[in-house]
Amino acid sequence: MTGAPLPPGAETVVPVEWTDGGLGEGAVRGMRARSLGPEGATGHVQVYRPAEARAHVRAKGSDVKAGDRALEAGTILGPPQIALLAAIGRGTVRVRPRPRVVVLSTGSELVQPDTELGAGQIYDSNSFALTAAARDAGAIAYRVGAVADDAETLRSTIEDQLVRADLVVTTGGVSVGAYDVVKEALSHVADEDEAGSGIEFRKLAMQPGKPQGFGSIGPDHTPLLALPGNPVSSYVSFELFVRPAIRALMGLQDVHRPTTRATLTADKALTSPKGRRQFLRGTYADGRVIPVGGAGSHLIAALAHADALIVVPEDTESVEPGTEVEVVLLG
Amino acid sequence: MTGAPLPPGAETVVPVEWTDGGLGEGAVRGMRARSLGPEGATGHVQVYRPAEARAHVRAKGSDVKAGDRALEAGTILGPPQIALLAAIGRGTVRVRPRPRVVVLSTGSELVQPDTELGAGQIYDSNSFALTAAARDAGAIAYRVGAVADDAETLRSTIEDQLVRADLVVTTGGVSVGAYDVVKEALSHVADEDEAGSGIEFRKLAMQPGKPQGFGSIGPDHTPLLALPGNPVSSYVSFELFVRPAIRALMGLQDVHRPTTRATLTADKALTSPKGRRQFLRGTYADGRVIPVGGAGSHLIAALAHADALIVVPEDTESVEPGTEVEVVLLG
Structure with missing residues (x-):
């Protein structure tokens, strides 16, 4: 008993x-x-x-009296809060549901892991990584996988997904180029008769992740974020833009990753392009951060060993070892 | 692209x-x-x-060369690690699965939330809270709910669950008393012909959570932890014993909650029974910890507002405000 x-x-x-x-x-x-x-x-x-x-x-009433406020609105329901609700007999409460996030990567060159690579092909990694990242952020995530560079296929795929999406995330096809069909496809999905619909494509003053698209599509104005296709670019973009969006949809107050100051520990100075805020991968411990890998947005192995992003401001072109830098902790 | x-x-x-x-x-x-x-x-x-x-x-090969070790054994597969595995074409890798944890509470006095309380009844909160806590620890958790105080019902319920359990957690029925049927039921589930099977019941030198049972049951020697039935006792016991067990099954190195030292901030001294290590609920911030609620193991509301456990050692009967204490961060 x-x-x-x-x-x-x-x-x-x-x-x-x-x-x-x-x-x-x-x-x-x-x-x-x-x-x-x-x-x-x-x-x-x-x-x-x-x-x-x-x-x-x-x-x-020694625990909770009738009329007491058991939990404040906005409380995250962890095990003890669920215990309290059950103990006072509340079988149901109104909560913000986990947002449903559909992730799809684009690119005719993408093939699935565990298949043979043909000429001119690479493995799709973005759809797997960003689906995991969306779950990690608290979403219910659906991985649609890689869609070929064909505007009509992409348009119909996205339209099919809208029924289960509170947020759509695409990767690839946002920079300038003949293959960049995401812009073309999204211009047809967007309901341009309605105010607030449509996707904007912009070049942001950051590295990686310069080209970005954002807006809303379809009859319900479902928010969509179109991220660049390079694996590191898409992951960094997810951390900076998609994760906060998911957490805002969840009703959380604290939507951003924690940041801290750390001393740069490196053999040589970090270089960064003028006019762009750079996010380099690093490992953080005890107030020090060590860069891992280089700035290349294809360096997934380095990303897989990083637990922090080193932020180099737009107006800084070089950071000497020993300098204090801002660090985003990837948890 | x-x-x-x-x-x-x-x-x-x-x-x-x-x-x-x-x-x-x-x-x-x-x-x-x-x-x-x-x-x-x-x-x-x-x-x-x-x-x-x-x-x-x-x-x-500028990212990963053939023959490079992409990830060390024991790496937790987050989004960047999944990106790397996909990028090198590894569609499947061997991982430790999330353990399947079956949670059941015992007690004929327990009824489900959203029903009317009859005479002598209380709401079941343990099965809900510990299922959420097991998920939070990384397990796939199944809530069986409340089982009446009847040894035969309890035995057959547990036996039915063994097929989907890597770990069984029960609450209630472990202290001395006429209603404490868990001991009786478990003595029949345990396969006593096999070495290493059977459940031991002990009184631990702690508060809350003095009575505890542990061991293994059934043909596969499935581990079982029998926690006390008071809501705060069962939650504290879960944190101290079940969560580390789940994380050990997941292959994690770091199975315990982080601890820190903090200055006790309170109006009066904390008292603690001699010879028992006490775990009081508190809120921790900036190196200070404030107790919430009292020592009563029925005080779920205080637990729901706590984010830390204040540890008072066995040989300490009183802790003055301003003293440095050990704190378990419930994160």
């Missing part, structure tokens, strides 16, 4: 260790009490020690 | 911004190049600026 209410008429609780357990053995002194056994069985128990009134009895 | 391999015979990549895009417009000087358009289309492009050999071309 887990602490049942005191039965009607009872006044105190006597530990079984203070009794003969109702077996009539060894009870040489003390009081007699009515035993409340299972299934209403009655009998007699020898009690060896006096028991104070209301000993081991918890007053009704 | 996301950075496709260089087509055979090609030597460099020319940004489309440096060309007329194959449209023959405005190209007054510069070289001519073969355009590699979609679907093998060919044509001519005017290039305005000289392009160095292998500009924008990434050398094969």
